[in-house]
Amino acid sequence: MKRLLLGVLLASALFVPTALTAQEDAHRSEGARTYYDAAHKDRHEWNDNEQASWNKYRDDHHVRHSDFSKASKRQQQAYWNWRHEHSDQH
Numbered sequence: 001m002k003r004l005l006l007g008v009l010l011a012s013a014l015f016v017p018t019a020l021t022a023q024e025d026a027h028r029s030e031g032a033r034t035y036y037d038a039a040h041k042d043r044h045e046w047n048d049n050e051q052a053s054w055n056k057y058r059d060d061h062h063v064r065h066s067d068f069s070k071a072s073k074r075q076q077q078a079y080w081n082w083r084h085e086h087s088d089q090h
Contacts, residue, residue, distance in 0.1 A: 033069070037080040044080070049088060057082055 033046040044050060046068070054068050057079050065071040068079070 035068075035076070035080075037077075037084075039077060040080060040084055044083075053083060053086070053088065054079060 035044050035046060036042075037044060051068075057063070058066070061078075061082075063071070063075060065075065068076065071079070
């Protein structure tokens, strides 16, 4: 009985992280790019809403780069910091 219980626990420990990752991937849009915000320990999916927020941030802060992916890591982190302080209102 103990072996069976240990087997079930081991199988669960191996299966659950894989299932959660698959579920997370299913919620993303096909081909969507995601960015990890290390300071806030979360991920952001780049979509039309995020692009609109980046455009507002860029205009308000006179950022030269038009493409977020080409901005410096420092500039990207400054954006995520700003983004966490502002709602989705554009």
